[in-house]
Amino acid sequence: MARKIARAPLDYLNMPAMKAWLAGVFIFLYTPLMILILFSFNDSKANVVWKGFTLKWYVKAFENTQLREALFNSLLIAGVCTVISVVLGALMAFVFWRFKFPFKGPLESGMNLPIVVPEICFGVAVLMFFAKIGFPNDLPYPFNLTQIILAHVTFAFPFVAIVVRARLESFNPELEAAALDLGASRHQAFRDVIIPHMKPGLIAGGLLAFTLSLDDFVITFFASGPGTITFPVKVYSMVRFSVTPEVNAASTIIILITVLATVLALRAQSATTKES
Amino acid sequence: MQDWREDKTFFRATIALPVIWFMIFFVVPMAMVWAYSVGENVGPVDVAITGTFSNYAKAFSPEVLKVMWNSVWLALATTVICLIVAFPVALAMTFADEKQKTWLLLLIMLPFWTNLLIRTYALIAVMRNSGVINSGLEGLHNLLGVFGMQMGVFEPLPLLYNKFAVVVGLVYVHLPFMVLPLYAALDRLDKSLIEASLDLGAGHLETIRRVIAPLATPGIAAGLVITFIPALGAYLTPDLLGGPDDLMIASLIERQFKRANDWPFGAALSFILMYITLIFFAIRAFMERKGGKVGAH
Numbered sequence: 001m002a003r004k005i006a007r008a009p010l011d012y013l014n015m016p017a018m019k020a021w022l023a024g025v026f027i028f029l030y031t032p033l034m035i036l037i038l039f040s041f042n043d044s045k046a047n048v049v050w051k052g053f054t055l056k057w058y059v060k061a062f063e064n065t066q067l068r069e070a071l072f073n074s075l076l077i078a079g080v081c082t083v084i085s086v087v088l089g090a091l092m093a094f095v096f097w098r099f100k101f102p103f104k105g106p107l108e109s110g111m112n113l114p115i116v117v118p119e120i121c122f123g124v125a126v127l128m129f130f131a132k133i134g135f136p137n138d139l140p141y142p143f144n145l146t147q148i149i150l151a152h153v154t155f156a157f158p159f160v161a162i163v164v165r166a167r168l169e170s171f172n173p174e175l176e177a178a179a180l181d182l183g184a185s186r187h188q189a190f191r192d193v194i195i196p197h198m199k200p201g202l203i204a205g206g207l208l209a210f211t212l213s214l215d216d217f218v219i220t221f222f223a224s225g226p227g228t229i230t231f232p233v234k235v236y237s238m239v240r241f242s243v244t245p246e247v248n249a250a251s252t253i254i255i256l257i258t259v260l261a262t263v264l265a266l267r268a269q270s271a272t273t274k275e276s
Numbered sequence: 277m278q279d280w281r282e283d284k285t286f287f288r289a290t291i292a293l294p295v296i297w298f299m300i301f302f303v304v305p306m307a308m309v310w311a312y313s314v315g316e317n318v319g320p321v322d323v324a325i326t327g328t329f330s331n332y333a334k335a336f337s338p339e340v341l342k343v344m345w346n347s348v349w350l351a352l353a354t355t356v357i358c359l360i361v362a363f364p365v366a367l368a369m370t371f372a373d374e375k376q377k378t379w380l381l382l383l384i385m386l387p388f389w390t391n392l393l394i395r396t397y398a399l400i401a402v403m404r405n406s407g408v409i410n411s412g413l414e415g416l417h418n419l420l421g422v423f424g425m426q427m428g429v430f431e432p433l434p435l436l437y438n439k440f441a442v443v444v445g446l447v448y449v450h451l452p453f454m455v456l457p458l459y460a461a462l463d464r465l466d467k468s469l470i471e472a473s474l475d476l477g478a479g480h481l482e483t484i485r486r487v488i489a490p491l492a493t494p495g496i497a498a499g500l501v502i503t504f505i506p507a508l509g510a511y512l513t514p515d516l517l518g519g520p521d522d523l524m525i526a527s528l529i530e531r532q533f534k535r536a537n538d539w540p541f542g543a544a545l546s547f548i549l550m551y552i553t554l555i556f557f558a559i560r561a562f563m564e565r566k567g568g569k570v571g572a573h
Contacts, residue, residue, distance in 0.1 A: 011371060012364075012367050012371045013368045013371060013372045013376060018364060018368050021364045021368075022364070022365060022368055022380075025361060025365055025451075028448070029383075029384075029387050029448070029451065031402065032398035032401070032402045032448075033390065033394075033398050035398065035401060036394070036397070039401070087293070088297055089294075091290050091291070091293055091294050094290055095287070095290045095291045095294070098277070098278060098290075099277070099278055099280045099291075100277050100278065100279050100280065101279075101287065101291075107295070110303075111294070111295075111298050113302070114298075116505065116553060117306075117553065118506065118508070118509025118549055118550070119506075119511065119526075120509050120511050120529050120530065120546065120549070121306075121509070121546045121547075121549055121550050121553075122302075122305075122306075124529060124530075124533050124542060124546050125302075125305035125308065125546075126305055127533060128305060128309055128312065128539065129308055132308060150301055151301070153297070153301075154297065154298070154301040154302050157294065161294075186286050187286070190286075211389050214391065215389075215390075215391045215392055217512055218511050218526075232391060232392075235393050235394070236512075236516075239393070239397050239516065240516075243400060243401050243404065247397065248401075251391070251394040251397065254391050255390055255391070258390050258391065259386065259389075259390075261389070262382075262386060262389045
């Protein structure tokens with residue numbers, strides 16, 4: 001006879017049914033990704049049966065000039081987008097946290113719209129915008145990525161603002177008052193007191209902007225001029241034709257970068273909550 | 277909180293950049309789409325803004341309505357499945373200890389941070405005819421054949437390029453959207469109410485139905501909206517996992533801009549999707565205010 005293990009009534013996590021449910025959910029979420037990673041090391045083109053360990057698909061992915069270019073473009077776009085988004089997001093968070101001004105509520109809701117608007121709507125808007133203002137389509141590399149960067153920053157910086165704003169809530173205004181009392185100017189106090197306090201928020205927000213940019217397909221698809229290719233756009237065209245281990249290898253690299261960014265972002269964020 | 281007039285220069289210096297950026301790269305493009313949605317094609321590339329509603333009227337033609345109905349139906353199915361799958365997860369997270377909470381959150385969030393295209397591609401690799409599921413089934417089928425059962429020729433399950441695949445893909449992608457607001461709402465519940473309900477003899481399911489669910493309504497509403505809206509506007513998932521009959525509204529919009537080259541009609545469709553989004557978020561904001569600020573974000 002199985003002995004019933006004593007369990008608090010609200011200890012849902014230890015209910016066998018709940019454990020099974022959670023296991024099911026995580027199997028559903030992770031099996032496809034695990035299989036994708038596993039088969040990037042599989043010595044078989046067919047992608048179904050395990051034929052032995054190999055790194056040749058990684059070599060192939062790196063030898064694929066277009067894929068490499070696409071990957072590099074995506075990282076470059078994400079990098080530039082992160083820097084601009086962090087600056088804009090931090091300023092936005094600061095202004096709404098600090099000041100009272102007319103039309104503040106509507107403006108704040110409006111500036112959060114890029115977060116809720118369906119990607120496809122913003123995508124076509126960007127396409128139309130760049131077509132109508134006659135944005136040059138034939139700029140030399142890397143300036144032909146400008147449209148994509150501008151579009152990515154527009155939807156990424158409100159996300160940064162949310163993260164930074166959460167961080168600012170834990171700021172003790174007396175610190176700034178003390179800095180001002182001690183003779184610092186407003187700008188000095190902002191630079192030397194408030195920005196250092198924002199820092200974990202800036203890091204977490206920056207990593208969020210980086211992943212959002214790296215992840216984006218729809219808006220890039222509409223914003224990119226002819227001839228510019230990013231990683232998601234390239235994978236999209238490859239997936240349309242067939243499933244190849246080469247795509248698995250390239251995807252695994254991206255997953256690795258994302259996991260790393262996520263872990264770093266969570267670290268930064270947990271530092272935020274611990275201090276406050 | 278400081279009044280902006282107390283320090284005008286500093287206020288202007290900090291607000292200028294984000295607002296200007298937002299105006300140029302968001303408001304102006306969206307306004308252009310809106311203007312186009314009431315415009316007419318007057319040449320291969322020229323569009324006159326005439327204030328017509330014909331583009332919106334076109335959206336009520338049977339073919340377009342079919343796509344809209346399709347989108348709503350698929351997004352709704354996705355949302356309901358997400359709610360059923362996510363609720364126990366959120367409940368388990370609520371009552372887990374701190375360390376388990378962090379891990380569960382991380383496990384839910386990691387796929388969410390992974391590239392959407394990669395996740396869709398991973399699903400294709402699992403679900404296609406020569407994918408892992410069908411190969412496994414084929415192996416099982418052959419094995420049973422070896423043991424002398426009459427099995428006939430193996431037919432792979434048609435898992436891809438149909439509505440089933442689209443819903444699986446949408447659930448796969450949107451599950452975290454549901455878990456997080458539910459968790460945020462459940463985490464704020466007064467746990468003694470649940471204990472009281474259990475003490476007084478209600479079972480777990482009855483407690484969920486009559487105590488937890490009513491109290492978590494704003495969170496559930498938030499989860500429903502946050503899941504339904506992106507699922508409704510999803511482009512990549514139906515495009516890659518669906519068949520030709522499973523077109524959703526986003527693909528239809530994309531066609532007007534790329535292949536069909538009917539920008540005013542595409543703009544109208546895009547704004548219909550925008551209006552639906554805004555209405556849902558307005559309802560959610562209203563409920564949140566009524567429910568005393570319980571919910572996500």
